Amino acid sequence: MVHSLVLQTVFISYCYILIQILLCGNNASEIRSESSSRRGNLSNLLVKDRLLETRHGVESAIYCSILCLDSNPCVSFFYSPLSSECRLHSITLGKVSGAVTDIGSQYFVSQRGIGYIGDTCRNHSDCVTGNSECRSGHCWCGAGYSFNPRLKSCDANCSLGYSDQYMLYSRHFLHQNNRVEHVNVTLDQCRELCTSEAAFTCKTFEYGYLSEKCSLQEVTYLDVPGSWYEDKYYFEFDYYQRDCL
Template sequence: MDISFFRCMLNLLLPLLWILFRSYTCEIISDKASVRQNFVNKNDTYRRLWSVEKFAATICVMECVRDTECASVLYNKVTKVCQAHSVTLGNPFVAFDEPDTQYFVRSFGEHYIGDSCVTATDCWTINTECRQGLCQCIPGYSFSPKTQECKVCDQYDDKNFMTITDHYITGENMEMFSSVTLEDCKRLCLTRTAYLCVTFEFLYPGTCALQKVTVLDFPHKWTTSAGVDETLYSQRDCA
Protein backbone atom coordinates (compact mmCIF):
# COMPACT_ATOMS: atom_id res chain seq x y z
CA MET A 1 0.00 0.00 0.00
CA ASP A 2 1.23 3.47 -0.82
CA ILE A 3 2.98 5.15 2.14
CA SER A 4 1.32 8.41 1.18
CA PHE A 5 -2.00 6.85 2.18
CA PHE A 6 -0.72 6.27 5.72
CA ARG A 7 0.53 9.84 5.88
CA CYS A 8 -2.83 11.11 4.78
CA MET A 9 -4.66 9.02 7.38
CA LEU A 10 -2.23 10.15 10.07
CA ASN A 11 -2.83 13.80 9.20
CA LEU A 12 -6.56 13.20 9.50
CA LEU A 13 -6.37 11.29 12.77
CA LEU A 14 -3.93 13.48 14.71
CA PRO A 15 -6.30 16.48 15.05
CA LEU A 16 -9.09 14.14 16.13
CA LEU A 17 -6.87 12.47 18.73
CA TRP A 18 -5.79 15.87 20.03
CA ILE A 19 -9.42 16.97 20.38
CA LEU A 20 -10.28 13.78 22.28
CA PHE A 21 -7.25 14.22 24.54
CA ARG A 22 -8.11 17.84 25.31
CA SER A 23 -11.74 16.92 26.02
CA TYR A 24 -10.66 14.14 28.37
CA THR A 25 -8.13 16.20 30.30
CA CYS A 26 -10.44 19.22 30.52
CA GLU A 27 -13.13 16.92 31.95
CA ILE A 28 -10.62 15.81 34.58
CA ILE A 29 -10.01 19.43 35.56
CA SER A 30 -13.70 20.25 35.76
CA ASP A 31 -14.47 17.13 37.82
CA LYS A 32 -11.39 17.04 40.04
CA ALA A 33 -10.23 20.66 40.31
CA SER A 34 -11.40 24.17 39.58
CA VAL A 35 -9.58 27.27 38.42
CA ARG A 36 -9.02 29.92 41.10
CA GLN A 37 -8.46 33.56 40.18
CA ASN A 38 -6.92 34.73 43.49
CA PHE A 39 -3.47 33.34 42.62
CA VAL A 40 -3.31 34.13 38.91
CA ASN A 41 0.22 35.37 38.20
CA LYS A 42 1.17 34.73 41.84
CA ASN A 43 3.32 32.18 43.64
CA ASP A 44 3.72 31.08 47.24
CA THR A 45 5.85 28.26 48.66
CA TYR A 46 3.72 27.83 51.81
CA ARG A 47 3.34 24.10 52.56
CA ARG A 48 4.71 23.10 49.18
CA LEU A 49 4.69 19.33 48.68
CA TRP A 50 6.68 19.00 45.48
CA SER A 51 7.58 20.74 42.24
CA VAL A 52 7.95 19.02 38.85
CA GLU A 53 7.84 19.94 35.17
CA LYS A 54 4.69 19.03 33.20
CA PHE A 55 3.95 20.04 29.62
CA ALA A 56 0.31 21.10 30.28
CA ALA A 57 -1.86 22.38 33.11
CA THR A 58 -4.20 19.41 32.74
CA ILE A 59 -1.31 16.99 33.29
CA CYS A 60 -0.25 19.04 36.32
CA VAL A 61 -3.73 18.66 37.82
CA MET A 62 -3.69 14.92 37.10
CA GLU A 63 -0.39 14.64 38.97
CA CYS A 64 -1.98 16.40 41.95
CA VAL A 65 -5.01 14.10 41.85
CA ARG A 66 -2.71 11.09 42.21
CA ASP A 67 -1.40 12.52 45.51
CA THR A 68 -3.92 12.24 48.35
CA GLU A 69 -2.19 15.09 50.22
CA CYS A 70 -2.30 17.51 47.29
CA ALA A 71 -5.09 20.07 47.74
CA SER A 72 -4.00 22.58 45.08
CA VAL A 73 -1.44 23.27 42.35
CA LEU A 74 0.20 26.28 40.76
CA TYR A 75 1.18 25.86 37.10
CA ASN A 76 3.38 28.17 35.07
CA LYS A 77 2.53 28.06 31.35
CA VAL A 78 6.00 29.24 30.30
CA THR A 79 8.37 27.38 32.63
CA LYS A 80 6.03 24.33 32.76
CA VAL A 81 6.62 24.06 36.53
CA CYS A 82 3.84 22.27 38.42
CA GLN A 83 3.91 23.06 42.14
CA ALA A 84 1.73 21.12 44.61
CA HIS A 85 0.47 22.28 48.01
CA SER A 86 -1.07 20.41 50.93
CA VAL A 87 -3.38 23.35 51.64
CA THR A 88 -5.50 25.84 49.72
CA LEU A 89 -3.73 29.16 49.23
CA GLY A 90 -6.14 31.83 50.45
CA ASN A 91 -3.97 34.89 51.00
CA PRO A 92 -2.49 36.32 47.77
CA PHE A 93 -1.17 39.37 49.61
CA VAL A 94 1.72 37.35 51.06
CA ALA A 95 2.56 35.84 47.66
CA PHE A 96 5.14 37.07 45.15
CA ASP A 97 4.46 37.94 41.52
CA GLU A 98 5.04 35.26 38.90
CA PRO A 99 3.65 35.94 35.42
CA ASP A 100 1.92 33.20 33.42
CA THR A 101 0.89 31.27 36.55
CA GLN A 102 -2.46 29.50 36.93
CA TYR A 103 -3.96 28.11 40.14
CA PHE A 104 -6.15 25.01 40.53
CA VAL A 105 -7.92 23.75 43.66
CA ARG A 106 -9.18 20.19 44.05
CA SER A 107 -12.78 19.58 45.10
CA PHE A 108 -11.87 18.70 48.69
CA GLY A 109 -9.72 21.86 48.81
CA GLU A 110 -12.76 24.13 48.74
CA HIS A 111 -13.18 25.75 52.19
CA TYR A 112 -10.12 23.73 53.26
CA ILE A 113 -7.16 24.53 55.49
CA GLY A 114 -5.55 27.78 54.31
CA ASP A 115 -8.58 28.94 52.31
CA SER A 116 -9.88 32.46 52.84
CA CYS A 117 -12.83 32.91 55.19
CA VAL A 118 -14.97 35.46 57.02
CA THR A 119 -16.68 33.25 59.62
CA ALA A 120 -16.31 29.68 60.89
CA THR A 121 -19.10 28.53 58.57
CA ASP A 122 -16.76 29.20 55.64
CA CYS A 123 -14.43 26.43 56.91
CA TRP A 124 -15.67 22.92 56.17
CA THR A 125 -12.77 20.78 57.41
CA ILE A 126 -13.35 19.02 60.72
CA ASN A 127 -12.11 20.92 63.84
CA THR A 128 -11.36 24.19 62.03
CA GLU A 129 -12.13 27.84 62.64
CA CYS A 130 -11.71 31.10 60.76
CA ARG A 131 -8.63 32.77 62.23
CA GLN A 132 -6.99 35.88 60.78
CA GLY A 133 -9.06 35.49 57.62
CA LEU A 134 -7.95 31.91 56.92
CA CYS A 135 -9.36 28.47 57.76
CA GLN A 136 -7.08 26.91 60.39
CA CYS A 137 -7.16 24.15 63.01
CA ILE A 138 -8.75 25.11 66.30
CA PRO A 139 -6.28 25.35 69.22
CA GLY A 140 -5.00 21.94 70.31
CA TYR A 141 -5.72 20.11 67.04
CA SER A 142 -3.08 19.42 64.41
CA PHE A 143 -3.43 19.45 60.63
CA SER A 144 -3.25 16.05 58.93
CA PRO A 145 -2.77 16.27 55.14
CA LYS A 146 -3.09 12.48 54.87
CA THR A 147 -6.56 12.30 56.41
CA GLN A 148 -7.53 15.84 55.36
CA GLU A 149 -8.65 16.95 58.82
CA CYS A 150 -7.52 18.57 62.06
CA LYS A 151 -7.11 15.98 64.80
CA VAL A 152 -5.10 14.71 67.77
CA CYS A 153 -2.00 13.13 66.25
CA ASP A 154 -0.73 9.59 66.63
CA GLN A 155 2.54 10.68 65.02
CA TYR A 156 3.90 14.13 64.29
CA ASP A 157 5.30 15.75 61.16
CA ASP A 158 8.99 16.66 61.12
CA LYS A 159 8.64 20.03 59.40
CA ASN A 160 5.34 21.93 59.58
CA PHE A 161 3.59 23.83 62.37
CA MET A 162 0.34 25.79 62.61
CA THR A 163 0.53 29.03 64.57
CA ILE A 164 -1.82 30.97 66.85
CA THR A 165 -0.93 34.53 67.80
CA ASP A 166 -1.13 36.14 71.26
CA HIS A 167 -1.72 32.86 73.12
CA TYR A 168 0.40 30.50 75.23
CA ILE A 169 0.24 27.70 77.83
CA THR A 170 1.39 28.78 81.28
CA GLY A 171 3.73 26.73 83.47
CA GLU A 172 4.41 23.76 81.16
CA ASN A 173 7.72 24.71 79.55
CA MET A 174 10.31 21.95 79.21
CA GLU A 175 13.10 24.32 78.15
CA MET A 176 13.55 28.01 77.48
CA PHE A 177 16.05 29.81 75.25
CA SER A 178 16.83 33.48 74.79
CA SER A 179 18.31 35.54 71.97
CA VAL A 180 17.09 33.17 69.26
CA THR A 181 15.10 33.64 66.06
CA LEU A 182 11.72 32.13 65.25
CA GLU A 183 13.40 29.65 62.89
CA ASP A 184 15.89 28.74 65.63
CA CYS A 185 13.00 28.04 67.99
CA LYS A 186 11.33 25.79 65.43
CA ARG A 187 14.59 23.91 64.82
CA LEU A 188 15.16 23.46 68.56
CA CYS A 189 11.72 21.90 68.92
CA LEU A 190 12.24 19.51 66.02
CA THR A 191 15.64 18.31 67.24
CA ARG A 192 14.80 17.48 70.88
CA THR A 193 15.77 13.89 71.78
CA ALA A 194 15.08 13.73 75.52
CA TYR A 195 11.36 14.30 74.89
CA LEU A 196 8.92 14.80 72.01
CA CYS A 197 8.50 18.52 71.46
CA VAL A 198 4.92 19.03 70.24
CA THR A 199 4.52 22.78 70.64
CA PHE A 200 6.72 25.83 70.99
CA GLU A 201 6.05 29.40 71.97
CA PHE A 202 8.00 32.34 70.67
CA LEU A 203 7.94 35.72 72.39
CA TYR A 204 9.39 38.55 70.34
CA PRO A 205 12.12 39.66 70.07
CA GLY A 206 13.86 36.37 70.92
CA THR A 207 12.49 34.14 73.72
CA CYS A 208 11.70 30.51 72.90
CA ALA A 209 9.82 28.01 75.09
CA LEU A 210 9.41 24.31 74.23
CA GLN A 211 6.61 22.01 75.42
CA LYS A 212 5.59 18.37 75.06
CA VAL A 213 1.89 19.20 75.59
CA THR A 214 -0.91 21.02 73.77
CA VAL A 215 -3.74 23.23 74.92
CA LEU A 216 -5.97 20.11 75.01
CA ASP A 217 -3.83 18.73 77.83
CA PHE A 218 -4.15 21.89 79.93
CA PRO A 219 -7.12 23.94 78.68
CA HIS A 220 -7.29 25.84 81.99
CA LYS A 221 -3.73 27.08 81.40
CA TRP A 222 -4.51 28.46 77.92
CA THR A 223 -3.79 32.17 78.26
CA THR A 224 -4.08 35.18 76.01
CA SER A 225 -1.47 37.90 76.03
CA ALA A 226 -4.16 40.28 74.72
CA GLY A 227 -1.73 41.77 72.25
CA VAL A 228 0.48 43.30 74.95
CA ASP A 229 3.41 41.15 73.83
CA GLU A 230 3.60 39.43 70.48
CA THR A 231 3.47 35.73 71.36
CA LEU A 232 3.25 32.88 68.85
CA TYR A 233 2.01 29.43 69.84
CA SER A 234 3.00 26.81 67.23
CA GLN A 235 1.77 23.21 67.15
CA ARG A 236 3.20 20.44 64.98
CA ASP A 237 1.25 18.89 62.10
CA CYS A 238 0.39 15.21 62.05
CA ALA A 239 2.66 12.92 60.05
Protein backbone atom coordinates in the same frame (compact mmCIF):
# COMPACT_ATOMS: atom_id res chain seq x y z
CA MET B 1 -19.55 35.15 49.16
CA VAL B 2 -16.72 33.58 51.13
CA HIS B 3 -14.77 32.76 47.99
CA SER B 4 -14.88 36.25 46.53
CA LEU B 5 -11.14 35.84 45.89
CA VAL B 6 -12.06 33.78 42.86
CA LEU B 7 -11.56 36.71 40.52
CA GLN B 8 -11.56 34.59 37.42
CA THR B 9 -13.18 31.17 37.43
CA VAL B 10 -11.77 28.62 35.03
CA PHE B 11 -12.73 25.01 35.59
CA ILE B 12 -10.69 21.96 34.72
CA SER B 13 -13.09 19.02 34.65
CA TYR B 14 -12.22 15.51 33.55
CA CYS B 15 -12.58 11.82 34.20
CA TYR B 16 -9.37 10.61 35.79
CA ILE B 17 -8.21 7.44 33.99
CA LEU B 18 -4.90 6.01 35.10
CA ILE B 19 -3.61 4.55 31.84
CA GLN B 20 -0.26 4.27 30.17
CA ILE B 21 -0.66 7.10 27.65
CA LEU B 22 -1.26 9.63 30.47
CA LEU B 23 1.05 8.76 33.32
CA CYS B 24 3.10 5.83 31.99
CA GLY B 25 1.44 3.46 34.42
CA ASN B 26 0.51 -0.17 34.07
CA ASN B 27 -2.63 -1.68 32.56
CA ALA B 28 -4.83 -0.99 35.60
CA SER B 29 -7.52 1.66 35.29
CA GLU B 30 -8.90 3.82 38.08
CA ILE B 31 -11.70 6.19 37.19
CA ARG B 32 -12.51 9.24 39.30
CA SER B 33 -13.85 12.69 38.59
CA GLU B 34 -12.55 16.04 39.74
CA SER B 35 -12.77 19.71 38.89
CA SER B 36 -10.38 22.50 39.78
CA SER B 37 -11.13 26.22 39.78
CA ARG B 38 -8.63 28.88 38.90
CA ARG B 39 -8.15 31.69 41.42
CA GLY B 40 -6.83 34.88 39.96
CA ASN B 41 -5.59 36.38 43.24
CA LEU B 42 -2.38 34.34 43.11
CA SER B 43 -1.67 34.60 39.39
CA ASN B 44 1.96 35.28 38.41
CA LEU B 45 3.25 34.19 41.82
CA LEU B 46 5.40 31.43 43.30
CA VAL B 47 4.48 30.40 46.85
CA LYS B 48 6.45 27.97 49.03
CA ASP B 49 3.97 27.54 51.89
CA ARG B 50 3.06 23.85 52.35
CA LEU B 51 4.67 22.90 49.05
CA LEU B 52 4.52 19.13 48.58
CA GLU B 53 6.62 18.80 45.44
CA THR B 54 7.51 20.40 42.13
CA ARG B 55 7.18 18.46 38.88
CA HIS B 56 9.05 19.58 35.78
CA GLY B 57 8.13 19.02 32.14
CA VAL B 58 4.37 18.95 32.76
CA GLU B 59 2.60 19.69 29.48
CA SER B 60 -0.55 21.44 30.67
CA ALA B 61 -2.68 22.53 33.61
CA ILE B 62 -4.85 19.44 33.02
CA TYR B 63 -1.87 17.14 33.54
CA CYS B 64 -0.91 19.15 36.63
CA SER B 65 -4.47 18.73 37.93
CA ILE B 66 -4.19 14.98 37.41
CA LEU B 67 -0.94 14.91 39.36
CA CYS B 68 -2.63 16.76 42.23
CA LEU B 69 -5.53 14.31 42.25
CA ASP B 70 -3.07 11.40 42.26
CA SER B 71 -1.27 12.87 45.31
CA ASN B 72 -3.49 12.26 48.33
CA PRO B 73 -2.39 15.32 50.39
CA CYS B 74 -2.69 17.72 47.43
CA VAL B 75 -5.65 20.11 47.35
CA SER B 76 -4.28 22.96 45.21
CA PHE B 77 -1.59 23.60 42.65
CA PHE B 78 0.25 26.18 40.57
CA TYR B 79 0.95 25.61 36.91
CA SER B 80 3.53 27.68 35.01
CA PRO B 81 3.14 27.38 31.21
CA LEU B 82 6.44 29.12 30.52
CA SER B 83 8.52 26.71 32.62
CA SER B 84 6.16 23.69 32.42
CA GLU B 85 6.36 23.44 36.23
CA CYS B 86 3.60 21.94 38.33
CA ARG B 87 3.74 22.78 42.05
CA LEU B 88 1.50 20.80 44.41
CA HIS B 89 0.35 22.17 47.79
CA SER B 90 -1.22 20.49 50.83
CA ILE B 91 -3.42 23.46 51.81
CA THR B 92 -5.61 25.98 50.06
CA LEU B 93 -3.77 29.27 49.78
CA GLY B 94 -5.91 32.29 50.61
CA LYS B 95 -3.92 35.44 51.27
CA VAL B 96 -0.23 34.66 51.44
CA SER B 97 2.99 36.40 52.39
CA GLY B 98 6.47 35.84 51.09
CA ALA B 99 5.39 35.10 47.52
CA VAL B 100 7.75 35.91 44.64
CA THR B 101 6.95 36.75 41.04
CA ASP B 102 6.54 33.93 38.52
CA ILE B 103 5.19 35.40 35.29
CA GLY B 104 2.42 33.33 33.73
CA SER B 105 1.88 31.10 36.76
CA GLN B 106 -1.75 30.10 37.39
CA TYR B 107 -3.24 28.91 40.70
CA PHE B 108 -5.96 26.25 40.92
CA VAL B 109 -7.94 24.83 43.84
CA SER B 110 -9.52 21.39 43.60
CA GLN B 111 -13.03 20.59 44.80
CA ARG B 112 -11.62 19.06 47.97
CA GLY B 113 -9.74 22.30 48.69
CA ILE B 114 -12.82 24.51 48.97
CA GLY B 115 -13.33 25.48 52.61
CA TYR B 116 -10.24 23.46 53.48
CA ILE B 117 -7.30 24.42 55.68
CA GLY B 118 -5.88 27.78 54.58
CA ASP B 119 -8.92 28.84 52.56
CA THR B 120 -10.54 32.21 53.19
CA CYS B 121 -13.60 32.34 55.44
CA ARG B 122 -15.99 34.66 57.24
CA ASN B 123 -17.27 32.34 59.95
CA HIS B 124 -16.68 28.85 61.35
CA SER B 125 -19.32 27.25 59.14
CA ASP B 126 -17.25 28.11 56.05
CA CYS B 127 -14.54 25.67 57.21
CA VAL B 128 -15.33 22.07 56.26
CA THR B 129 -12.48 20.19 57.98
CA GLY B 130 -13.38 18.65 61.33
CA ASN B 131 -11.94 20.53 64.35
CA SER B 132 -11.10 23.54 62.16
CA GLU B 133 -12.26 27.10 62.67
CA CYS B 134 -12.30 30.46 60.95
CA ARG B 135 -9.42 32.41 62.48
CA SER B 136 -8.11 35.73 61.14
CA GLY B 137 -10.10 35.24 57.95
CA HIS B 138 -8.74 31.76 57.15
CA CYS B 139 -9.65 28.18 57.99
CA TRP B 140 -7.12 26.71 60.43
CA CYS B 141 -7.09 23.80 62.85
CA GLY B 142 -8.43 24.77 66.27
CA ALA B 143 -6.12 25.21 69.25
CA GLY B 144 -4.57 21.88 70.28
CA TYR B 145 -5.28 20.13 66.98
CA SER B 146 -2.51 19.21 64.54
CA PHE B 147 -3.05 19.44 60.80
CA ASN B 148 -2.81 15.99 59.19
CA PRO B 149 -2.36 16.43 55.41
CA ARG B 150 -2.33 12.66 54.85
CA LEU B 151 -5.79 12.20 56.39
CA LYS B 152 -6.99 15.73 55.56
CA SER B 153 -7.98 16.28 59.17
CA CYS B 154 -7.19 18.20 62.35
CA ASP B 155 -6.13 15.60 64.92
CA ALA B 156 -5.61 15.64 68.68
CA ASN B 157 -2.65 13.24 68.29
CA CYS B 158 -0.29 12.30 65.47
CA SER B 159 -0.06 8.50 65.44
CA LEU B 160 2.69 8.43 62.80
CA GLY B 161 4.70 11.27 64.29
CA TYR B 162 5.14 14.98 63.71
CA SER B 163 6.44 16.94 60.73
CA ASP B 164 8.54 20.09 60.50
CA GLN B 165 5.50 22.25 59.69
CA TYR B 166 3.58 24.36 62.22
CA MET B 167 0.25 26.19 62.42
CA LEU B 168 0.03 29.60 64.05
CA TYR B 169 -2.39 30.61 66.80
CA SER B 170 -1.52 34.25 67.38
CA ARG B 171 -1.35 36.08 70.71
CA HIS B 172 -1.92 33.04 72.93
CA PHE B 173 0.27 30.85 75.15
CA LEU B 174 0.23 27.99 77.65
CA HIS B 175 1.21 29.23 81.09
CA GLN B 176 3.89 27.32 83.06
CA ASN B 177 4.17 24.32 80.74
CA ASN B 178 7.57 24.96 79.17
CA ARG B 179 10.00 22.03 79.05
CA VAL B 180 12.88 24.03 77.60
CA GLU B 181 13.41 27.76 77.11
CA HIS B 182 15.83 29.45 74.74
CA VAL B 183 16.64 33.16 74.53
CA ASN B 184 18.08 35.40 71.84
CA VAL B 185 16.83 33.24 68.98
CA THR B 186 14.83 34.02 65.84
CA LEU B 187 11.45 32.53 64.99
CA ASP B 188 13.04 30.24 62.40
CA GLN B 189 15.60 29.06 64.94
CA CYS B 190 12.86 28.42 67.49
CA ARG B 191 10.94 26.34 64.96
CA GLU B 192 14.04 24.29 64.21
CA LEU B 193 14.77 23.81 67.92
CA CYS B 194 11.32 22.30 68.40
CA THR B 195 11.65 20.06 65.33
CA SER B 196 15.09 18.76 66.34
CA GLU B 197 14.42 18.34 70.09
CA ALA B 198 15.55 14.81 71.02
CA ALA B 199 14.81 14.64 74.76
CA PHE B 200 11.04 14.75 74.25
CA THR B 201 8.45 15.16 71.50
CA CYS B 202 8.04 18.87 71.03
CA LYS B 203 4.43 19.32 69.96
CA THR B 204 4.11 23.07 70.40
CA PHE B 205 6.26 26.12 70.91
CA GLU B 206 5.70 29.74 71.81
CA TYR B 207 7.73 32.62 70.50
CA GLY B 208 8.09 36.13 71.93
CA TYR B 209 8.92 38.57 69.19
CA LEU B 210 10.09 41.35 71.50
CA SER B 211 12.01 39.23 74.01
CA GLU B 212 13.24 36.73 71.37
CA LYS B 213 12.24 34.00 73.80
CA CYS B 214 11.51 30.47 72.58
CA SER B 215 9.57 28.03 74.78
CA LEU B 216 9.30 24.36 73.81
CA GLN B 217 6.46 22.17 75.10
CA GLU B 218 5.35 18.56 74.90
CA VAL B 219 1.72 19.43 75.65
CA THR B 220 -1.02 21.19 73.69
CA TYR B 221 -4.04 23.27 74.58
CA LEU B 222 -6.10 20.06 74.72
CA ASP B 223 -3.81 18.61 77.42
CA VAL B 224 -3.93 21.67 79.69
CA PRO B 225 -6.88 23.87 78.68
CA GLY B 226 -6.77 25.62 82.05
CA SER B 227 -3.32 27.00 81.19
CA TRP B 228 -4.47 28.65 77.97
CA TYR B 229 -4.24 32.43 78.02
CA GLU B 230 -4.60 35.26 75.56
CA ASP B 231 -1.59 37.56 75.48
CA LYS B 232 -3.40 40.72 76.56
CA TYR B 233 -0.46 42.32 78.34
CA TYR B 234 2.75 41.59 76.47
CA PHE B 235 1.35 41.54 72.92
CA GLU B 236 4.26 39.50 71.63
CA PHE B 237 3.68 35.77 72.20
CA ASP B 238 2.37 33.43 69.51
CA TYR B 239 1.53 29.75 69.87
CA TYR B 240 2.62 27.26 67.19
CA GLN B 241 1.06 23.80 66.87
CA ARG B 242 3.11 21.14 65.08
CA ASP B 243 1.62 19.30 62.08
CA CYS B 244 1.37 15.55 61.68
CA LEU B 245 3.44 13.67 59.15
